[in-house]
Amino acid sequence: MSRRSAGLLVYRRSRDGGLCVLLVHMGGPFWQRRDEGAWSIPKGEYGDGEDPLAVARREFREELGQPPPAGDVVELGEFRQAGGKRIVVFAVEGDVDASDVRSNEFQMEWPRGSGQLRSFPEVDRAEWMRPELAKRKVVRGQVAAIDRLLAVTASGEDGPQAARR
Numbered sequence: 001m002s003r004r005s006a007g008l009l010v011y012r013r014s015r016d017g018g019l020c021v022l023l024v025h026m027g028g029p030f031w032q033r034r035d036e037g038a039w040s041i042p043k044g045e046y047g048d049g050e051d052p053l054a055v056a057r058r059e060f061r062e063e064l065g066q067p068p069p070a071g072d073v074v075e076l077g078e079f080r081q082a083g084g085k086r087i088v089v090f091a092v093e094g095d096v097d098a099s100d101v102r103s104n105e106f107q108m109e110w111p112r113g114s115g116q117l118r119s120f121p122e123v124d125r126a127e128w129m130r131p132e133l134a135k136r137k138v139v140r141g142q143v144a145a146i147d148r149l150l151a152v153t154a155s156g157e158d159g160p161q162a163a164r165r
Helices: 052-064 131-137 140-155
Strands: 004-013 019-026 043-045 073-080 086-093 105-109 117-121 123-129
Touching (some): 004 140, 019 131, 052 086, 086 140, 131 140
Antiparallel strands (some): 004 019
């Protein structure tokens, strides 16, 4: 069975009426010096019997250290990432302080082969981005979620995969 994740794509409208989306930069030594392709929608894995929206909200809180915005949530759909992982993405309009990230941490041996375990934040920063920039910075498998958000917000639609919750 392929791994499944759920994520929450938070967006806000700018003064000129355009959209900005909130992305997080992945933490740890592998991503430290990377920028393009090193950003993500806040997300996390879930198992059988777990509610994907509840997981998306929980992971948002764990990765940013603050609650997700309240409001109507739109399910944007399920998207396939590299390696076969599938991510269900939900969107909510709101505002979050991107400068106040307090992520949970993970441990790994670093440097490799050293036998030393070190802790790293799952997310080392967050940033509001225009969709054009976000699509260049986000991991390739999540670009379609940003495109779907743009389509939903432009038309106001509630399509078959865009159920309000």
